[in-house]
Amino acid sequence: MDDKEPIVLYRRCLSDVKFQIAQNDELEDEVNKNSHSSAKILELTVDNDVIHGIYEGGLKTWECSLDLVEYLSIKSKEINFSGKKILELGCGSALPGIYLLSTQHSICVDFQDYNEHVLKLVTMPNVLINTVLRPQSDDIYEIDIVEEINCLNQLKNSRFFKGDWNGLTNLLNLHSNQEKYDIILSSETIYNLNSIPKLYNVIKHALKYPNGVAYIAAKTIYFGVGGGILSFCQLIEQDHIFEVNVVYTKAAHVRREILKLSFL
Ligand SMILES: C[S@@+](CC[C@H](N)C(=O)[O-])C[C@H]1O[C@@H](n2cnc3c(N)ncnc32)[C@H](O)[C@@H]1O
Structure with missing residues (x-):
């Protein structure tokens, strides 16, 4: 069972x-x-699921983001997320980042999406309904205002970035290694061959050295657009900065994986 x-x-x-x-x-x-x-x-x-350069698919929840939630829930038994600074790239409905934000104490989660509409209509409401506005139960109870305030204080640390990965590194304003992220999450964002180097560049500059890790959940191949795990891994291997390991696989019509990137 x-x-x-x-x-x-x-x-x-x-x-x-x-x-x-x-x-x-x-x-x-x-x-x-x-x-x-x-x-x-x-x-x-x-x-259309995606219209390149206009709408990149963030209004709906994609399968790999659920894989990433499942993986993080398994990992949360062995990794101490407390005090960690986390960034979810191409977040859309942002369930992986929200899972950590709503289950871990003293963490800071920032979110990025291509479209402002996605951030305002989906990401931010999802953050709220899983934290301060989360329904408790049908029982009669008193709302714990101290708990709500703690939750709000934690949320105040979150930042929401809108726009293309190209300009993101400047916007993040990461002057010192200390300001960089301990963990970067991203799901279903490596489907477009043209965008893969831009995403990789953000990861490379925003991840804290030497212990920062990135978890990238994606399909092995995205038919019709050319991106996928293989193209992303080729880029990483050529750059000799990260080692990449497959930490999760899901057999499906199109196989799904989670890659873990850590500094060599
Ligand atoms: C297919 S959606 C996946 C959304 C969400 N991560 C999920 O798995 O449900 C792809 C996401 O990648 C982001 N994205 C794609 N290309 C981008 C680019 N060039 N710059 C910034 N974000 C981009 C969009 O923000 C979009 O939400």
């Missing part, structure tokens, strides 16, 4: 987002008849 405790995380569904966008749009329309920016993003999600 499987005696693993179930992991309970809350997330906004695409339908919640569509509902909010539809409501906002009615309001926007009253103020400005030409304003359809939210609706445009909504339209894009109907037929």
Whole structure:
């Protein structure tokens, strides 16, 4: 029998987002008849998972992010995350970062996504509904205000970065090794061959030397776009900065893996 405790995380569904966008749009329309920016993003999600350079898929939750949550939950029994500084790149619904934020004490988790809409409509609400706004139970109870304040204080440390990985290293403002990240997480972000070097560059500059580690969850291959585990590993091996190990695999129609990058 499987005696693993179930992991309970809350997330906004695409339908919640569509509902909010539809409501906002009615309001926007009253103020400005030409304003359809939210609706445009909504339209894009109907037929496309990703539109390169416009919408990179962050409104929905991708399979590998659930693998990464599962892996982190196993690892949290042996790794002490306390006091760690964590960055989730290409976070979208951000379940891996949120899992750590909501289960570990005294950690700081920053989030990055390509689209501002994704951060505001999905990432931030998901952070809130898994922390300060997390439903407790149906029982009668008193809300522990001290616990809520502790939670809010921890959240105040989180930062949300919007934009392309190209400019991210400057924005992160990491002047000393101490300011860099102990752990970088990323799921389903190595599908595009053109973007892989940009993502790798952020990891290389933002990870704390010598003990920082990055966990990258991805499919072995992304058919039709060319990226995947193989192309990413080739880049790492050529650069001779990190060693890379496969720490998790999931057999599926397209195999899924988690890579661990650590400094050589
Ligand atoms: C397929 S979604 C995955 C979302 C989420 N990590 C998950 O697994 O559910 C890819 C994510 O990568 C990010 N992304 C892709 N290309 C990017 C780029 N060039 N610069 C910054 N972020 C990018 C987007 O933010 C997007 O949310």
